[in-house]
Amino acid sequence: MIKKLKRALGMEVADGRPGADVIGRVSTSHSGNSILEIGRFNEDGSWTKVQDGGHIALTPEEREKLIEVLESHRRYKVIELGDTVTVVGDEFEVLAVQYLNATADGGRLRGTVLAYCDRKREYAVFTANPYGEVNYGTYTHSSQDALNAYATRIVEHLYPHFNASPPNLTFAHVAERDKLTSDA
Known part of the structure; x- marks a missing residue:
């Protein structure tokens, strides 16, 4: 170093x-x-x-x-929280982004982006390539479905090799002690 x-x-x-x-x-x-x-x-x-x-x-x-x-001067561009990405003419605001240095793509950064299009009132989960372009969208009007798709795609990107499969995510049961509560 x-x-x-x-x-x-x-x-x-x-x-x-x-x-x-x-x-x-x-x-x-x-x-x-x-x-x-x-x-x-x-x-x-x-x-x-x-x-x-x-x-x-x-x-x-x-x-x-x-x-x-x-x-x-770098060859890649990192998408950040609050950026706007354009997909098929629609602008999506980036709500969350997670980058992984996946070995299957030659060590380049590959990201997962959760974004929202205000005009369409639609959430999307994209894969970001090293050049700051997004593709492979999953679209939904449900924020919960968007969060589930975002979490699933992050886990999938952790397992980029063909001989390893990611674990299945489940949101079926949350222990009572782990549930979020509000003071209101």
Whole structure:
């Protein structure tokens, strides 16, 4: 893990070029800003901070924008709570989402999305692919049926191999001690 982090920060250059520019260290200031310390790669694998302006300070807003830009360079897009997904011309608001790193799809992220279309007053459960697209919808007007389909699909995605079958979910019996009650 440390080796991976060092490579990501630029402190471990694959071809070992002394003098290469690197981000030597990332820290946080007392005011909450992120500080990127800039330096040069040394022959012995260490780094030396640049003397003139050897750091970049990022405010929390700038840091989030940088992260957003860097994330856009990834090959996949993660759907988040509150996002809107469009399916066959209808817009669905994401109510819940669960991502799994399923090995059957090459280690890419595969998600299960519970969404609601206000125009149609309809719930849907989708499978999200690594590119942020949704497909394989299950549609219903019942919130309970939608939650059951969502839970079932999450469990199915835990068992992506053909030689393993997921357990059957049942909502037939809930012990009295586990039932939710209200104070009203």
